Amino acid sequence: xxxxxxLYVEKELQHLSIDPFNQRYxxxxxxxxxxxxxxxxxxxxxxxxxxxLGNKVVMWKSQHPNHNFFFRPFATGDDGEDSKxxxxxxxxxxxxxxxxxxxxxxxxxxxxxxMKYMLPLFFLVVKTNNDFQIVASFIIQSESSADIGxxxxxxxxxxxxxKYQNCMTDYDESEIHAIEKVFPGCSVFLCDxxxxxxxxxxxxxxxxxxxxxxxxxxPCLRRIAxxxxxxxxxxxxxxxxxxxxxxxxTNLQKWFQNKWLNHSEKWVWAFRKNEIKLNIHTNNGIERxxxxxxxxxxxxxxxxxxxxxVRRLVxxxxxxxFKSMAHQIRVSEGYFNSHKKWT
Numbered sequence: 586x587x588x589x590x591x592l593y594v595e596k597e598l599q600h601l602s603i604d605p606f607n608q609r610y611x612x613x614x615x616x617x618x619x620x621x622x623x624x625x626x627x628x629x630x631x632x633x634x635x636x637x638l639g640n641k642v643v644m645w646k647s648q649h650p651n652h653n654f655f656f657r658p659f660a661t662g663d664d665g666e667d668s669k670x671x672x673x674x675x676x677x678x679x680x681x682x683x684x685x686x687x688x689x690x691x692x693x694x695x696x697x698x699x700m701k702y703m704l705p706l707f708f709l710v711v712k713t714n715n716d717f718q719i720v721a722s723f724i725i726q727s728e729s730s731a732d733i734g735x736x737x738x739x740x741x742x743x744x745x746x747x748k749y750q751n752c753m754t755d756y757d758e759s760e761i762h763a764i765e766k767v768f769p770g771c772s773v774f775l776c777d778x779x780x781x782x783x784x785x786x787x788x789x790x791x792x793x794x795x796x797x798x799x800x801x802x803x804p805c806l807r808r809i810a811x812x813x814x815x816x817x818x819x820x821x822x823x824x825x826x827x828x829x830x831x832x833x834x835t836n837l838q839k840w841f842q843n844k845w846l847n848h849s850e851k852w853v854w855a856f857r858k859n860e861i862k863l864n865i866h867t868n869n870g871i872e873r874x875x876x877x878x879x880x881x882x883x884x885x886x887x888x889x890x891x892x893x894x895v896r897r898l899v900x901x902x903x904x905x906x907f908k909s910m911a912h913q914i915r916v917s918e919g920y921f922n923s924h925k926k927w928t
Contacts, residue, residue, distance in 0.1 A: 608640075618729060620807045635659065635671070638892040642673075645899060651678040653743045655736075657688065659726060670726035674736045676743055679907055683742055684720040686785060687711040690751045693719070693730070693760065693774075696878070706898075707733075708874055709740065716910055719874055722898065724891075734763035741767060742847050747867060751858060775852040778872070787840060795837050798830045802837065806845075811854055822846065835866070878902050917920035 590612070631855060635658035642656045652675070652867035659671040676684075684691075688711055695705040705728060709721040722735035741747070749768045753776050754760050761773050784806060795802065805825045810831035825831055831838060850856040878898070889897070 588616065593819075604752055609897040619729070634892055637890075638673070638895060641892060641896060649677070653681070654674065655739050658902070664859055671724070671725070672736060673724040673895060674721070674739045675723070675895075676721040676740060679905065679908075680718075680903075681744055683713065683718050684709070684747050687713050687718075688720065688747050688749060688754055690742075690753065691749065692717075693752060693764070694776075694872070697880075704891065706878075707736070710874055713910070717874060718910060719903065719906065720901075724895070728757075728759055729764070730759040730762040733760055734767050737763060737767040742812050756783055772858065773851060774857060777810070777852075780852050781807075791838070793836050798834065798837075802828075802830050808851060809849075813854055815855050818849070818853055874906075876918075877906075881883045 610836075639658060641655055642654050645652065646654055655672065655674040657669060657672045659669065661668040690712065692710040692712075694710075694817050695707045704724050705725060707723050707725070708719050710717050721740045723740075725732045725736060741749075746823055751772050751774065752764050752768070753774045754764065755776050756779060761899060762770060764773050772861050787793055788795050788803065790796075792928060801896065802825075805821070809818060809821040809825065812821050845852070
């Protein structure tokens, strides 16, 4: 789509001599993607489907008075303005307890292609003594900072005793801004897996002109990321800046300085708190939850309605995940007690 838009501007609007850096005409991929799925959702989100989900939420609230549900269907005003984006937020009482107990470090990530509509499903996940567990989930219509912040505010209100301190996410500025606004003082760290993925993609993109030096430069960047002290971090940065590849590639300098070094406190190990260093460096735990939901609950089918996807999440996947964890706890406690008795 970005290529088609660029060709249109170059061919049809060439008489305007538009600056190629004018984002009004040459928009970034993320901007284009947001407009595309916002339009598609508006056109395809069935009012019948939303009404059915609303009825389900009423039923679930009646069946599970201790669980938290928030649902607002997509709607526009009479004049087409003042629209309200779709929002669904869910948390069980057990999830709330886990968040209170293990919520010192929370992982947040979105998964896609869970239904026939282009609506992202977000999971908040914590690491327990046994495994990773989902502690809240929400569905939003647009991935703007404001739209991400709204369900986070709802979850915050549901959990007044939650002492939020650290959150790990990927390099998404909308997510980071939303977290920092809703949870002032919360430290946001970037997932190592997504950082590495972003680096690989940047070097592999021919337009950046650094594909040939990827094998030499990436180890230097990793030494910066994995530095366990500020002294080692400064030394690794100095080694990179002295390299011939750095000096001869201005694209590399601009990208790494502006995008990464200026925000080193979010991804360099030396600046992470002890609980982050000891427990979590990546969002792989939440990635496993995403894959488990797609494979086990949705069976890799993307044509589900909004209601059916949420039903499988609320009635099947989350209860089964909790049962599995409870079983693991009983097994580990049984082993510990028998070992203690034997010794």
